[in-house]
Amino acid sequence: MDNPKIDSILEQAEICRLSGNYEPAIPLYKQILEQVADHHGATLGLAHCYLNTGLFDESLEHFKKAAEICPHDIKTLMDLAKAYLMLGHFDEGKETFLQVLAIDPDNEEAKKQLSYFEAFES
Numbered sequence: 001m002d003n004p005k006i007d008s009i010l011e012q013a014e015i016c017r018l019s020g021n022y023e024p025a026i027p028l029y030k031q032i033l034e035q036v037a038d039h040h041g042a043t044l045g046l047a048h049c050y051l052n053t054g055l056f057d058e059s060l061e062h063f064k065k066a067a068e069i070c071p072h073d074i075k076t077l078m079d080l081a082k083a084y085l086m087l088g089h090f091d092e093g094k095e096t097f098l099q100v101l102a103i104d105p106d107n108e109e110a111k112k113q114l115s116y117f118e119a120f121e122s
Contacts, residue, residue: 013032025049046058047063060083099113
């Protein structure tokens with residue numbers, strides 16, 4: 001599968017996902033990952049689809065994988081941190097927000113999220 005083909009499939013998957021049609025997006029992302037196992041966009045998109053369809057373990061697995069593929073991508077790390085929080089993994093979420101701030105010390109959203117931890121810890 002050449003890159004234009006992958007790009008086309010990714011575009012279709014993103015259109016489905018962003019319009020809330022998660023079920024048809026899932027096989028499109030999987031099709032990309034069969035060809036390029038470490039495709040960041042497909043991995044992250046699949047993580048969001050799984051999260052929104054109640055497949056929480058699979059979602060977290062793919063958010064983690066996306067963060068491994070692009071360990072300095074702020075959006076990916078923020079998505080992972082938020083997924084951790086949504087699924088009740090507070091320590092991991094906090095640690096991931098701290099990772100964001102290590103890369104981007106001025107990230108207001110990560111600071112805001114960490115302030116909630118400080119409020120509960122005091």
